[in-house]
Amino acid sequence: MRQHHRTLRLLGSLLLVATGVSATGAAPARPAPSTPLDRVVPAPASVAPGGSPYRITPDTHIRVDDSGEARRVGEYLAAVLRPSTGYRLPVTTRGGGGIRLRLAKGPFGAEGYRLDSGRKGVTLTAAEPAGLFHGVQTLRQLLPAAVEKDSVQPGPWLVAGGTIKDTPRYGWRGAMLDVSRHFFTVDQVKRYIDQLALYKINKLHLHLSDDQGWRIAIDSWPRLATYRGSTQVGGGPGGHYTKADYQEIVRYASSRYLEVVPEIDMPGHTNAALASYAELNCDGVAPALYTGTEVGFSSLCVGKEITYDFVDDVIRELAALTPGAYLHIGGDEAHSTSHEDYVKFMDRVQPIVAGYGKTVIGWHQLTGATPAKGALAQYWGLDGTGAEEKERVAAAARGGTGIILSPADRIYLDMKYTADTPLGLDWAGLVEVKRSYDWDPGDYLPGAPASAVRGVEAPLWTETISKSADIEYMAFPRLAGVAELGWSPAATHDWDAYKVRLAAQGPRWEALGIGYYRSPQVPWPAQRG
Ligand code: TNX
Numbered sequence: 380m381r382q383h384h385r386t387l388r389l390l391g392s393l394l395l396v397a398t399g400v401s402a403t404g405a406a407p408a409r410p411a412p413s414t415p416l417d418r419v420v421p422a423p424a425s426v427a428p429g430g431s432p433y434r435i436t437p438d439t440h441i442r443v444d445d446s447g448e449a450r451r452v453g454e455y456l457a458a459v460l461r462p463s464t465g466y467r468l469p470v471t472t473r474g475g476g477g478i479r480l481r482l483a484k485g486p487f488g489a490e491g492y493r494l495d496s497g498r499k500g501v502t503l504t505a506a507e508p509a510g511l512f513h514g515v516q517t518l519r520q521l522l523p524a525a526v527e528k529d530s531v532q533p534g535p536w537l538v539a540g541g542t543i544k545d546t547p548r549y550g551w552r553g554a555m556l557d558v559s560r561h562f563f564t565v566d567q568v569k570r571y572i573d574q575l576a577l578y579k580i581n582k583l584h585l586h587l588s589d590d591q592g593w594r595i596a597i598d599s600w601p602r603l604a605t606y607r608g609s610t611q612v613g614g615g616p617g618g619h620y621t622k623a624d625y626q627e628i629v630r631y632a633s634s635r636y637l638e639v640v641p642e643i644d645m646p647g648h649t650n651a652a653l654a655s656y657a658e659l660n661c662d663g664v665a666p667a668l669y670t671g672t673e674v675g676f677s678s679l680c681v682g683k684e685i686t687y688d689f690v691d692d693v694i695r696e697l698a699a700l701t702p703g704a705y706l707h708i709g710g711d712e713a714h715s716t717s718h719e720d721y722v723k724f725m726d727r728v729q730p731i732v733a734g735y736g737k738t739v740i741g742w743h744q745l746t747g748a749t750p751a752k753g754a755l756a757q758y759w760g761l762d763g764t765g766a767e768e769k770e771r772v773a774a775a776a777r778g779g780t781g782i783i784l785s786p787a788d789r790i791y792l793d794m795k796y797t798a799d800t801p802l803g804l805d806w807a808g809l810v811e812v813k814r815s816y817d818w819d820p821g822d823y824l825p826g827a828p829a830s831a832v833r834g835v836e837a838p839l840w841t842e843t844i845s846k847s848a849d850i851e852y853m854a855f856p857r858l859a860g861v862a863e864l865g866w867s868p869a870a871t872h873d874w875d876a877y878k879v880r881l882a883a884q885g886p887r888w889e890a891l892g893i894g895y896y897r898s899p900q901v902p903w904p905a906q907r908g
Contacts, residue, residue, distance in 0.1 A: 413537035419520045420859050421866035423545040430540030431498035437466045440475025444482045448508035456515045465531035480511050491546030496538045509636040513579045524886035551834025552865030553582035557841040559589035561611050562618040576635040578862035584640040590650035590669045594619045599692040607651040614670045644709025646716050646724045650677040672842045675714030681724045698735035711742035722748040746775035755781040761788040773826030781833045784820050790861050792839040792853045802843050812898040816860035837861040855895035
C-alpha cells in the first residue's frame with residue numbers, strides 16, 4: 380500500500396513536470412509545477428538543480444539570524460509572501476523550519492548569496508544583508524508568478540530542489556530617472572525602486588535638475604525649488620522634493636539595497652537655476668521658465684564668482700543629504716559653454732565635490748576636460764559615435780577614470796521600441812528588446828580596459844514620460860536585460876536562452892500590475908484574464 384502511494388506520488392510529480400514544460404498559458408489541469416532553478420533573471424552565476432523541491436506550507440517559518448538587518452530582509456520576504464499564500468510566515472530567530480536566512484563568511488562578496496533548496500527547506504546564505512536581499516529576489520522568481528498578487532491564491536508554493544551560487548559581474552547596476560522634465564512624486568519613485576530591486580539593480584541615479592525644473596530644496600537658494608520646481612515639460616504643475624521627501628527616498632532605496640546618486644547637471648542644462656536667480660546669468664537677466672524639450676541652450680556663467688558660491692552651496696547641501704559615495708555633476712551637452720570655459724568650470728567644480736567627501740561622476744563629456752582622480756564617466760554614445768570621441772573616453776579609462784556604460788542606442792529606456800511606440804524619442808534609433816540586451820559591456824568601448832568598466836546604467840529621460848504607467852511601459856522588458864548585463868557572467872549571455880527566461884517574467888509583471896511592452900521578439904505566455 381505504502382509502495383503504491385509512493386509510486387502514485389512519483390507519477391504525479393512526473394506529470395507535473397511534464398505539464399510544466401508547456402506553460403504556455405492554457406490553464407493547466409494540475410497545479411503548476413516548480414519553476415526550473417535556472418529560470419531566473421538576471422541569470423545566476425551557477426545553478427545545480429537536483430533533489431526534492433521545498434513546499435511552503437501554513438507551518439513555514441522564516442528563520443533569520445539575530446541581526447537587525449537580517450530580520451528586516453526576513454520581514455520584507457514575509458511581506459511579499461503573506462498576501463498571496465495567506466500563511467502567517469512568522470519571522471523568528473529560533474526554531475521553526477522552512478525558510479532560513481543566514482549571514483556567514485563565504486565566497487559571496489558584498490552582494491552575492493547562495494540558495495540551497497531541498498525537501499526540508501530553503502536556505503539563503505550571504506556574507507552581507509544585501510546578498511540575502513538579492514537571494515530573496517531569486518526565491519520570488521522560483522515561486523509561481525501568482526505569489527506576487529495581493530490576494531490569496533491557491534498555490535501550491537514549490538521551490539525546485541538544488542543549489543544556486545550567485546555573485547554579480549559588476550558593482551554598478553544602475554537606473555536613472557529624470558525627475559526634472561516631468562516630476563515624479565516620492566510614492567512614484569518608491570514604486571520604481573521596488574521594481575528595480577526585483578532585478579538586483581543597486582543604484583538609483585536621480586536627474587534632479589535641468590532646463591525644465593529644479594526638484595530638490597536648497598535652503599541657501601530657496602527660489603530654485605519654489606520658483607523653478609513650479610512647472611515641467613508641457614507646462615504642468617511640476618513639483619519638488621523637500622529635504623524630508625528626499626531623505627525618505629534615500630531611506631526607502633537603502634531598505635531595498637539601492638544607493639541613490641543625485642545629479643545636478645552643470646554647466647549646461649541649467650535654465651532652471653538661471654531663471655530662478657538673475658545674478659547667475661552673465662548679463663544679469665533671468666530668462667523665462669522653460670517647458671519645451673530643446674537641449675544645449677543654457678549655461679552657468681563660468682566667469683562669475685557667484686557661480687562657484689552657488690555650486691558650493693548646492694553641493695554642500697546635497698552632499699549632506701547623501702549617504703552614498705557619489706555626486707553626479709552632469710556636464711553633458713554644454714553646447715552654450717565654450718570648450719575653454721567648460722574645462723575651467725570642471726577644474727573648479729570637481730574639487731568642491733571632493734571637498735564635501737564625495738566622488739565625482741559626469742557624463743562622458745567630462746573626459747574632454749580633466750576628470751578628477753577617481754572620477755567616473757558615464758558613457759552615453761552610440762555604436763556609431765565617432766572614433767575620436769570613443770578614444771577620448773577610452774584614453775581616460777586607461778588613465779584610471781572608471782566607466783559606467785549607458786549607450787543610448789542600447790539602454791536608453793526613453794528610446795522607442797518601434798516606430799509605433801506611443802511614448803519616447805528616437806534620436807538614438809529604435810531599440811527593440813533584443814538590441815537592448817545583445818551586447819557585452821566587457822568589450823563595448825574599444826581601447827578601454829575591461830577593468831575600467833564599473834557596470835551599466837539604464838537612463839530614463841522623461842520628456843514624453845509623465846506617469847508610472849509610462850515609466851513601466853518603457854522600462855519593461857528592457858530594464859531586465861540591463862540588469863542581466865550588469866549582474867550575470869558573460870558566459871551566460873545568450874539571447875535565445877534569455878528570451879525564454881524573460882518571457883517567464885511577463886506573468887509576474889501582470890501580477891504586480893506592471894504594464895509592459897509585449898515585444899514580438901519574446902515568447903510570452905498567453906495573457907490570462
Ligand atoms: C540626451 S544623454 C540628454 C538628455 C535628453 C536625452 C533624451 C544626456 C546626457 N543628455 O538631456 O533628455 O538625450 O533622450
